[in-house]
Amino acid sequence: MATGNETQVREFIFLGFFSLPNNPVVLFLAFLAAYLAIVTGNLMILVLVLVDSCLHSPMYFFLSHLSCLDICISTVILPKILVNFLRRRNTISYKQCLAQTFFLIGFAGCEPALMAVMAYDRYAAICRPLHYSLLMSKRMCIYLASAAWVWGFLDSAIHAALASQLSFCGVNEIPHIFCDVPPLLKIACSDTSVNELANHITSLFVGLFPVLFILLSYVCILASVLRIRSGSSRRKAFSTCTSHVIVVILCLGNGFLNYNRPSAGYSLEIDTLVSAMFCIVAPVLNPLIYSLRNKEVKGAFRKVLNKWTG
Template identity: 80%
Template sequence: MAAENDTQVREFFFSSLPSHPAFLFVVFLAAYLAIVMGNLMIFLLVFMDSSLHTPMYFFLSHLSCLDICISTVVIPKLLINFLRQQNTISYKECLGQMFFLVGFAGCEPSLMAVMAYDRYAAICRPMHYSLLMSKRVCIQLASFTWIWGFLDSAIHAALASQLSFCGANQIPHIFCDVPPLLQIACSDTRVNELACHITSLFVGLGPLLFIIFSYVCILTSVLRIHSKGGRRKAFSTCASHLLVVFFCLGNAFLNYNKPSAGYSLEIDTLVSAMFLIVAPMLNPLIYSLRNKEVKGAFRKVVKKWTD
């Protein structure tokens, strides 16, 4: 086993730190604070305001939690490295970072699919919506997304723990993830690569196809609505979700489907920043700026605290 291999490394070095680490520290810190505060605001509003106790906002609160978790797995370590101008991480920390990153990232596509199903049920099956999206069903669907993501993560972590690195400890990335570890491993990685391809079909492509199918059905139903106001309301309800799907799954695709030669460190940093920062930071903005119910709940909570 790799753990018993005398050449098993105890510490990894990330590729050379990008230039201007002090500037990046300020940028990443500001972005991380914005992510935590924005998503925490959405989470607390859903929890505190009874008008937001609906399936759509229940799943939105889970998305906010995921966004915080994904960023927290990586950004604090990056901040430490930028501040100290070092680029090391222990073997166990690396596997732990990879496990939680893949787990949280794996939850998002299935959660997006569940949110698409919620919009499908609300628009295409309104008479049965309360039954299709009962409290029990919502809890089961939310639980499934978390279990599904971390089942995927457990598979990759278990396989990665068996890899040998033969002293190769220079990770061509700025954080630990499955593809960079496979790139520097000296043992056979065919099983790991096969697992990546198979799980990507179920964790990534499957939910994406379901989302597309759901919105084809939704679009068909919306076009049958004779009232312009009804069509506008239906499109507005779905627009926020589609924007979030575009940012989250698009950034995930860029991060996990790199060319075989990889990206340069600068491009890798940009892609990773989009994956870890842009989407999590934009999600609460998209929902709060486009959603009257969220803005109304925010005003009520602020008024309650200030009175």
């Protein structure tokens, strides 16, 4: 916090929605519908994986963690936006801002690591089928999923600790729709060189390294599939990876747009749109991608629906 002659900032004002047409009711309903869709779709995946024995496999175990992450990311951001629409005040307290930053970075940092774990699962299933049960044992799945969560929140702890040392000299207007490290660095009046260095270093471990691992895994998968002589077996192998590839492109592309767009050159309207996409698009589409493209998930949904409807 600021000390001495610096003005102590007790709350921040989000500028993102100020640039949009002043119709809070429409925006409230749109974001409420998006949040309900995210929670409903991802809860459906969680319930199906839990109750259907056909989905008790490593791939769906990791998918349930992805669904949990999607719910968590949207819950960190969207309820506060909805409350602000009702209050007609786009503000957040200093402590709430730091808490939002901590949990947002933590959950968002878990996703690339979890995607890498899911890619490894597909590699083991296709390239090492005889050793798959050993490589992806129940204990190993728990270790890998836990490592992904720890990976993300270790990164989050570093950024949140550094952000708590920033000073804000009376400037409390954040050009964003939620609290995050990059917009906070823009308005800080203290030295941000350590924060920026931490951003560059952790982005390698949290972002780049998992992406490289995913690419390497799919190069090995592609090479292995191309050696399969049977066309039907080749298509079946590819089909087990399709949903994951689409989700990887969607989630990591969405995250890349949010965290790696240039600091200048975009209008506040574009920034607001990209930020809204980050917390809405991937969490809404992920359960649809897995449910619409996956026969096992559709079969589990039909069984549960028939059981509940009698």
